[in-house]
Amino acid sequence: MKNVNNMISKKRYSIEQFINTESLLRASTSFDNQYTLYASDRSGVYNAYVTSMDGSTEPRQLTHSTSNAIFPVTFLPNNKSFIYESDEGGNELTHLYLQNELGEIKDLTPGNQVKAAFFDWNKAYTHFFYESNKRDARYMDLYEMDIDSYASKLVYENNAGYHIHAISSNKKYIALQKPITANNSDIYLYSAEAGHEHLSPHEGDVQYIPLTFDEQATYLYYLTDENNEFLQLKRMNLSTKEVEIVINETWDIVMAKFSPNYQYLMYALNQDGKIALHVLDAKTNEQIPLSNFPNGQLNSVSFSKDETQMALLLNSSDSPTNLYVYHFKKQEIKRLTDTLNPEINQVDLVKAKVIRYPSFDGLSIPAIYYKPHIAEGDKVPALVWVHGGPGGQSMANYSPLFQYLANHGYAILAVNNRGSSGYGKTFFKAADLKHGEVDLADCIEAKSFLSETGYIDENRIGIIGGSYGGYMVLAALAFEPDSFEVGVDIFGVSNWERTLKEIPAWWEANREALYKKIGNPYTDTAYIRSISPLFHADNIKKPLIVLQGANDPRVLKVESDEIVEAVEKNNIPVEYIVFEDEGHGFTKRENQIKGYKAIKEFLDQHL
Template sequence: MKRYTIEQFMATTSMLGASFSADEKRILFSSNATGIFNAYTLLVDGSAQQPLTHSAVDSLFSVSFFPHDDRVLFTKDRGGNENFHLFVLDLDGTERDLSPGDGLKAQFMGWRPDGSAFYVSSNERDQRFFDLYRYDAESYTRTLLYKNEQGLDLGPISRDERWLGLNRANTTSDSDIYLYDILKQEIKHLTPHEGAIAFRAETFDPASQKLFFLTNEGTEFKQLCTYDLFTGAMAEHECADWDVLNTYFSSNGKFRITGVNQDGSVVIRVVQIEDKEEGVRETPVPLPALPEGEIRGVVFSRTGARMAFYVNGDRSPDNLFVHDFNTGFYKQLTQSMNKEIDPADLVEAKVVRFRSFDGLVVPSIYHKPQEASASNKVPAIIYVHGGPGGQTMRGYNAQIQYLANHGYAVLGINNRGSSGYGKTFFTAANRKHGREPLWDCIEAKTYLASLGYIDHERIGIMGASYGGYMTLSALAFRPEAFKVGVDIFGVSNWLRTLESIPPYWESVRKAIYDEIGDPVNDIDILVATSPLFHAKEIRKPLMVIQGANDPRVVKAESDEIVEAVRKHNVPVEYIVFPDEGHSFTKKKNQIEANRRILEFLDKYLKGEEMKLGMGEIGRVP
């Protein structure tokens, strides 16, 4: 097995999104081939890849071709501040901001079926709430369709432009759907209920007669149901033994695509829609036999003749494919993996489960280094996802593969509170952060130590965002458990984080307070669960990585925990990227962060044998 540098891993290209041109001969997508995301096109035969934009400062993400010409919509923010604006790239190459101004956030919400207009959400009127506008596709003049004064989240728009689906998060596990009649300017509550039940509007059917929505009412997992807009009748439409993630129709209305979260993997279902005398019939569409991996991001051309999609595997990053329904053939259009990396040197992930302190079964995604054996025990990392209600899933992860390639076992724990495993599991962490979810991580360490090829004295913990909080909590509240911690823009002080959340999160503020704590009424709880106030307990080496423009976990969160831990002469390495926010989108920063993480782990966790003096061999503490 060959070891690869972080530069080699990052030479792999990341790609996002897909949109067919009006003539269906080209596909628009985003790529970071230059080190920063820009918009590109390529022909459906995979040739003639061409950059459309040339940003060298901020990452830029393509949104859509215009339906009838080669204009392009794209979005970008400044330095990772998440205040994304919507731009149009005109036929002459000029760029125009369709949402000018400071301190606002705009998002593309879809096309009118005839392509004459598109929809955009914006919080320019009130930073707390997003209004809905219709933009004319030629003049870019706009019309306000919905003035959001109720603090609801915008959902789908019906094709006849009569209906708007709206969502309200009461708590992280309890939500409602509202229906807005654009013509009459009337709003209706569709899902009055008791108890914690999740409802979310997904899409309208092509005939604008039904609203498709997700709910876990009466079941552990989210199922797909419909609401008849004229009779009010609700019915179950599609179910699975796992959460249905989403559903949407192709632009011509002839196909419906559904994603299912199946035990940490995404499974795509496609059905063809046929109008029969007895009603609408849905016929499953067989998907092409593909290389190892999962189909993701399915998009149809306007006529439905072609389907673009990505395939992602544990040892293979996203590659763009196109399937032609007329010929039955499919083609891989891109090769995103660095040719210097042999996939055989990488690690196939495995779903594992262990019982936690109270008997709860905790699922995880596990990467075992190839060289690990009973005679060659390796160090390990508990890798905690963001959220709190996120999920570690299967699929290519350059950071995890880099660590596994350099001899670290990585357990991507889905501790209680993670999504994807039913509503009981999801709500099991409410008001318990810093305690029971952390204790799951402690039991994960016990599980790893039981495998026989893990060095139980060399187990660390790392994560980003909420995973960073869990890292700090582990070092502060269970200082004996882990040898090191790597915190990537993690919360250290819940009081400040909850008080400083972006204004456009107003619609979910109450839900966040319900799960974590209210910064006014729950001060004692939040102080007790904030690592900053217990920093004197941290005694193990700590690495902290932060984006200076992070709007979610502000830089002060990392500044203060670093200062507090250093006061006690604990080794702390601190890296701040001045041009990043709550994720790192620039390759140069990804390279620097991951290189430094490996160096830190090699020094303090792996304890590489090195000469400490003349002829003296020992371990770095």
């Protein structure tokens, strides 16, 4: 048997080289159809950048934060000023900021413990709508702000825990979603004249997710899995209440919206671990062919205001996110960025493959598999990756951590255990009130697939995950202590009783739905403690590394503090890394480098 350090890859790269690959988020277009605004971490922290849509200019940095991540959301009509969102050290209390053409910055939504998010423009682009919990920390209200005076007024007061999804262009209607459980929700239509109207009376578990109105506010477009395993796009005539199917696919439709002048209707399809974009002629409902489109995964899309172009962010498992512009008349797509570190040759990276394996009860479990370059006759260690959630999904995205580990000889199987989204409503709710049990069993069964490849060392398989996936790491070590050789916990829940009681105030609308998925910490205390690794930490006997953001509002730092302290009492190797300037996720390059390097060094030593 050969050690991982002797494994052969085409070329080895450092974590610094992988992290110095640029990461892009949130593309939007200017009002004059000339520029694209987006977020990039090229400077080491996410900042706002701009580039011309025809590719004639190099990207230019517009903000210069060295601490807090900045995520631009829209230009103003003057095409010089723009609005961005930013929080403090990852605490998720985002404010809206305006940066004008002189570089001057104004906090548009000031206040302590206030969270705000950009919502949409009005039809004339003289005002924009935003959500804020400044009136009641539990609920997001809808406001309208004038871009001349920056005075705002309350448009909709949210006193019942609705999610605000759309406002009609004539401002007559607001479409609301009311979550009941993670599998069941309702649509309400609000107007000043009629108040709240329930549009989706039903029995049983059915999802209803409002998306958008047509230009005349005749129809409300929404997603639903009513009488179907997957989410379909339907529309309701708001006068007659007649419903018709707009798009029916054999996978979930996860997004749909109109172009600025309603010429096109675009939708995104979650197709077996990949988000694919489709564009329809809004009048005929016919598909618009997207010629010469790269085989990439959609991250973001924004139409130019004249609807001749769209800016997209696309990536794949072996290619980081890049900015593209598609021209409809020319049927051409142009890549505007090259984000992969030039020191890395793409042929040295690994392409992910979608696989399936049977679980303990025969249920087919989908997973994304990253196979390293392996010399003939060698056996390599492997990691089972568990995504966040509950109810998240691993997709064939570019991951610098996965590529770094695969480049150094580790196979990675990103499991979509039962309870994951993207594979139908039956699969999604199959782990409800059984978390840390059946979903954990799915992860353990992944070892059989890995062992049967013939090139994975079955005695060197670890488990790794973040957030809910971090919980699954701790659950594996505590409840099935012989199942994996090591655990890598990235801000995972150790005590569900505390986490469910201490969820952020602005999650109030989802509190009951989360209780019905995991359990109620006030009435089901014995059960909640039975699935919480902290109360069973004396069973942990395999090496563990824990990474945590000090400002995390979802999984509090005490969750990691206490599990580390408990495992240390077992005289088991345990490492603990805390990032004082991060929240629920690590956005700064220097922190990613430190954390990912520590993970590999831990694995090299213990796996």
